[in-house]
Amino acid sequence: MRKTWLLGFGFFGISIGWSLYNGFVPFFLDNFITSTALIGFLMTVDNYIALFLQPYIGQLSDRTQTKVGRRMPYLLVGIPLAALFYALLPFHTSLVMLIFFMICMNLSMAIFRSPTIALMPDITPEVNRTKANGIINFMGGCGAILAFSVGSYLFSIKEYLPFLAVSAIFLLVLLVVFTNIKENQDSITYTETLVPKINYKDELNPPTLYLLAAIFFWFISIQGMEALFTLYGVNELGLSKSASAFSLTFFSLSFVLSAIPSGLLGAKFGKKKVIVVGVIGLIFSFLLLNWIESVVYLRIVLFLGGLFWACVNINAYPFIVSTGSTTSYGTRTGLYYLVSSLAAIISPPTLGLFIDFFGFGILFWAAAGSLVLALACIWRVHDKEIVTEGA
Template identity: 80%
Template sequence: MKKTWLLGFGFFSISIGWSLYNGFVPFYLNNYIASTALIGFLMTIDNYIALFLQPYIGNRSDRTQTRFGRRMPYLLIGIPIAALFFALIPFHTSLVTLIIFMVCMNLSMAIFRSPTIALMPDITPESKRTNANGVINFMGGCGAILAFSVGSLLYNIEEYLPFLAVSVIFLLALWVIFKNIKESRDALSYAIISPPKINYKSELNTPTVYLLAAIFFWFMAIQGMEALFTLYGVNELGLSKSASAFSLAFFSLSFVLSAIPCGLLGAKYGKKKVILIGIIGLVFVFLLLNWTDSVFALRAILLVGGMFWACININAYPFIVSTGSEHSFGTRTGLYYLVSSLAAIISPPTLGLLIDYFGFEILFFAAAGSMLFALACMLKVDVATGTLSKNT
């Protein structure tokens, strides 16, 4: 568990980076672009990159052998480059330079994201993975809270300050992980020198396909909501930019407080049951948000929503990993992020287009509908759970 907490610093840096990116980069784009749909499209650049690069990197890291380990070389290359271009984003001088910095930052993030997450099952026995995922997501949630709360305060002082702060956090997280986690010592299956080349066809068994479909639909809801929420707060509720971004901190706060308990619940009662509770709960949360016009009620409902999102997110990744072998952790991590990236590619521009035609009130109706599709897919998992352990 000590190693898991230390590894959590990697997830902390990833989460604080994406949260700040999703919260404030739309405002930079809005300085040049009037269309919400086009802004939503440009906010998916990272997901286009991740769609093709992360599955490859995840699979490649399964078969990498260096004196630093399988996963660590990707962190050592990707994190410093990501820190550099993240710091440059607020210093753009035009739409072209902004997009260049965004693309370079996202390319470097894609290099180390899958290997960082794959380190968790590498060093954690299967029976402890939901608990461990709760811990690293707790750290990630702390990162999101800092991004939306402290980041908002820094943004009000100088727009570049939160970006510089996150770049420093990237480098500190790399130092903590590199100094404390040695794959040759800590990875459970590190003694296997040449794991077999992964067969994607065999990895995509029926339980995995249903799970990936469910993951796609709940990320359609969450990614679209997070990417466009700050614009929703400003345009629909009349909030300031910082107040709108700060409201998302309540969602993240609840997620943080619920992360470890949801991991424990998943280990005790089964991952699928806890995920289903989270999906049903978020359907009602999104519907309630659509009829909320006060800041107090908005933030109270977001608090509840973060709890249900933790039920889903904490148990989903261990669920996917449990349907494959120990030699395919990186590959399955890549598949997980491929599907979530595909959802993030489709969701913001699609919701942005709907908003352009119907107004911001359509945002949460669409999110609730996507969650209902996720519910239908998760209920189908029962049909093909024969190869899953009883604890899934």
């Protein structure tokens, strides 16, 4: 599993980059734009690119043949470009320049994100992929924690410091992955197999549709909360920019610590039951945040929220796969990421529009309301799940 940990370092870099981007770029936009809805819209550029460009790049990498492998050329081009535009973000001098840097950075990230993800199954035997995915998610979570903790400290010193640090981490990630993973040697030989044509009428059964709706609504809640929380902390609670961003560390830390236990609970008691507990816990956590003014209690509740979010997120993907046939795993994976990407596109501008009309105090009320809709949908999912299966 040494190669998996090394590849996990790549996901660590991606995660720290996106977490810092979501935490601090809204402050740059806030200097030019008064509409929170417009800020939220501009923060969803990466999700539009994810819908259209990343699937194409992923398929293109499948057909690429070079001396350094199929995926590595995209890392060699995309990561240095992403590092360059990431470093330039805090040095903008106008809104047009900032948006230009944002778009270029997002396009650069799109070049290597899908090929990086595809490297995991490329070099990992099927029997070890679940364990490898856990390692990669753990590394990604550590990246988010580092972004909100150390990144907040650096941001409080000089606003450009965390961006330069992440840019350097990108280049270090490329060096580590390229030096240690020899794609043409480490990749497992792929054998194409014929599978029956998928019957979409059977696959899109009521449990699947209700579950996809639930996934959409809880991502509306979480994606909007994470994108706008730093502005909420400054405008509603009077926190400094660094203290507001640092508070999200507790949400990410709790998620990382709870990821493996949440998977074990899902295997023991059933994924649906654990998801329902998680959604209910998130609803109460978000409602409670509306009456909290102390930063200490804020971070305690965010820590609890991260625990409940782990119960939901860790079990959601295995659950959507389990509601269909064994020949539809790829299709269901695509549906899962399609729905989550759509939620990420819709959520920040929608919750931002609520904030424009009602003020920042509406953020967690709206997030809790979306979770109530998710709970209503997941409650309608009737499954015949075997709860003794492995996590």
